[in-house]
Amino acid sequence: MSEIPPAPLADHLCFALYSASMAVQRTYKPVLDELGLTYPQYLVMITLWAEDGLAVGQIAETLSLESSTLTPLLQRLEQSGLLVRRRDPENERRVIITLTDKGKALRGQAHCVTDRLVSSSQMSTEELARINGEVRRLRAAVVGE
Amino acid sequence: MSEIPPAPLADHLCFALYSASMAVQRTYKPVLDELGLTYPQYLVMITLWAEDGLAVGQIAETLSLESSTLTPLLQRLEQSGLLVRRRDPENERRVIITLTDKGKALRGQAHCVTDRLVSSSQMSTEELARINGEVRRLRAAVVGE
DNA sequence: CAAGAAAATATTTATCGCGATATATTTCGC
DNA sequence: GCGAAATATATCGCGATAAATATTTTCTTG
Numbered sequence: 001m002s003e004i005p006p007a008p009l010a011d012h013l014c015f016a017l018y019s020a021s022m023a024v025q026r027t028y029k030p031v032l033d034e035l036g037l038t039y040p041q042y043l044v045m046i047t048l049w050a051e052d053g054l055a056v057g058q059i060a061e062t063l064s065l066e067s068s069t070l071t072p073l074l075q076r077l078e079q080s081g082l083l084v085r086r087r088d089p090e091n092e093r094r095v096i097i098t099l100t101d102k103g104k105a106l107r108g109q110a111h112c113v114t115d116r117l118v119s120s121s122q123m124s125t126e127e128l129a130r131i132n133g134e135v136r137r138l139r140a141a142v143v144g145e
Numbered sequence: 146m147s148e149i150p151p152a153p154l155a156d157h158l159c160f161a162l163y164s165a166s167m168a169v170q171r172t173y174k175p176v177l178d179e180l181g182l183t184y185p186q187y188l189v190m191i192t193l194w195a196e197d198g199l200a201v202g203q204i205a206e207t208l209s210l211e212s213s214t215l216t217p218l219l220q221r222l223e224q225s226g227l228l229v230r231r232r233d234p235e236n237e238r239r240v241i242i243t244l245t246d247k248g249k250a251l252r253g254q255a256h257c258v259t260d261r262l263v264s265s266s267q268m269s270t271e272e273l274a275r276i277n278g279e280v281r282r283l284r285a286a287v288v289g290e
Numbered sequence: 291c292a293a294g295a296a297a298a299t300a301t302t303t304a305t306c307g308c309g310a311t312a313t314a315t316t317t318c319g320c
Numbered sequence: 321g322c323g324a325a326a327t328a329t330a331t332c333g334c335g336a337t338a339a340a341t342a343t344t345t346t347c348t349t350g
Contacts, residue, residue: 007259008195009207013277014169014262015188019209020284021162022336027287028159029337040307043160050153057327062154064164067328069308076306093316093327114152117159121286131283132158134276139165141266142172167308174309185335202299212300214336221334238299238344296347303340313330320323 017135027120031113035106041077042113044070048083048099049107055094064143082106162280172265176258180251186222187258189215193228193244194252200239201230209288227251 009015025039032042040063047062048054056074060067074097077083082103088094118125154160170184177187185208192207193199201219205212219242222228227248233239263270 009191012191013273016277016280016284017162017166017169020280021166022209023284023287024159024162046154046157064167066309071329095328121283123286128158131279132161134279135161135165138266138276139161139168141268142168211337216301240300
C-alpha cells in the first residue's frame with residue numbers, strides 16, 4: 001500500500017481560512033492601533049456595543065473563546081478605561097462587563113475598521129456578504145451546528 | 146449627523162473567517178497532538194513535504210509569516226528531530242531547512258488531519274473545494290493579488 | 291578597483307494573545 | 321451541610337508582530 005501524500009498547501013481549506021483571516025487582521029491593524037485595540041479586543045467591543053452588561057461567560061460563548069482567554073483581555077480593556085468589571089450581586093460566580101462612556105464613544109469610530117476591508121478587497125458588499133454566508137455555514141458544519 | 150453603528154457580529158466577514166479558522170484548528174488539535182505538532186508547525190511541514198530544502202525566507206513567503214515567527218518555531222521542530230537548519234554555503238545570509246528521515250516519515254500520517262475536516266464538516270469535497278476557492282480569492286483581493 | 295552605503299537575511303527581544311491545565315470560589319441539588 | 325456543577329482566575333508554553341541587531345551580499349561611486 002502506498003501512502004496517500006497530503007495535498008499541496010493550496011488545496012488545504014484550513015490554510016485558506018487561516019491566511020485570509022490573518023490578511024484581514026493585518027489590514028485592520030493600522031486602524032485598530034489608532035483606536036488602541038487589538039483584534040480580539042475589537043471583537044469583544046463589537047459584542048458589547050450590541051449588548052452591554054454581559055457576563056464573561058456570555059462573551060466567551062458569543063466569540064467561542066475560553067474565559068481564561070477573556071479574563072486578562074478584559075482586564076486590559078478595563079485598564080484602558082473602556083469598560084468596568086464587577087461581580088453580579090445576584091450570582092456572585094459571574095462577572096458583569098459594562099461599557100464606560102469612553103467605551104461607548106469608541107463605537108462611532110469603529111465603522112472605519114470595516115470600511116477598510118471593503119475598500120481593500122475591491123469586492124462588492126453583496127459578494128462579501130455571500131462569502132460571509134458560505135464561511136459561516138462551513139463553521140457551523142464543523143462545530144456541529 | 147447620526148453615527149453609523151457597527152454591524153452586528155454576524156455581519157462581520159472578519160469574524161466569520163476568524164471563528165471558522167479557529168474551529169478547524171480545534172478540530173485538528175487531537176490529531177496534531179498525536180503527531181506532536183502545533184497547527185503552524187503543521188503548515189510548515191506541509192510546505193516542506195511539497196518542497197524540501199527551502200530557506201527560512203521562502204517558507205515565510207509561502208505562509209505569509211515573518212521570519213521572526215518562524216525562527217523559534219523551526220528551532221522547536223529541529224529539537225523534535227523533524228528537520229535540520231544550516232547556513233547556505235552559497236549565500237551565508239540564508240538558512241536552509243532540510244527534513245530528516247523522521248520528518249519525511251511523518252508525511253504518511255498527515256492525511257488523517259485533513260480527513261478530520263472532511264468528516265466533521267459533513268460537506269462534500271466539491272463543496273469544500275468551492276469554498277476554498279472563494280476564500281482564496283478573497284485573500285488575494287485583500288492583499289492586492 | 292576599492293570602500294562604504296544600501297539591501298537582504300536571519301536572529302533576538304519585548305509585548306500581547308490564545309489554549310490547556312490546575313486552582314479557587316460561589317451556587318445549587320440532594 | 322456536603323458534594324457536584326458552574327464560573328472565573330492563575331500559570332505555563334507557543335504563536336504573532338514590531339523593533340532592534342548582526343551578518344552577509346550587492347550596489348554605488350569616487
